[in-house]
Amino acid sequence: MKARVHVxxxxxxxxxxxxxxxxxxxTLGFTGVDAVRQGKVIELDLTDGxxxxxxGEMxxxxxxxxxxxxxxxxxI
Structure with missing residues (x-):
């Protein structure tokens, strides 16, 4: 079983x-970006069950x- 945690x-x-x-x-010339929020994704390989x-406790x-x-x- 796998899980992704989006933080x-x-x-x-x-x-x-x-x-x-x-x-x-x-600076690189990309226009139209009003805001950026950065986060992290943690993938967990878990035992079934x-x-x-x-x-959630983790x-x-x-x-x-x-x-x-x-x-x-x-x-997932």
Missing amino acids: MLKDGVLDPQGAAVKHALG TSEAQI CEKLLANTVIESYRIEV
């Missing part, structure tokens, strides 16, 4: 990496800083 900064939290990417895109609740305890980040679990 992003919550709305309202400054994203300096996203701002740097936006600036770099403009691992529940989505257990994955996110809450380690994979995401829930004070400033939100996460979404995708079982």
Whole structure:
């Protein structure tokens, strides 16, 4: 069983990496980019029977800083 966890900064939290990417895109001549938010994707190889609740617990305890980040679990 595999799962992907998508982690992003919550709305309202400054994203300096996203701002740097936006600036770099403009420097390279790409126009029309109003904003960039950067996050991370974590892929997990799990044993069969691992529940989505257990994955959520992994996110809450380690994979995401829930004070400033939100996460979404995708079982694939």
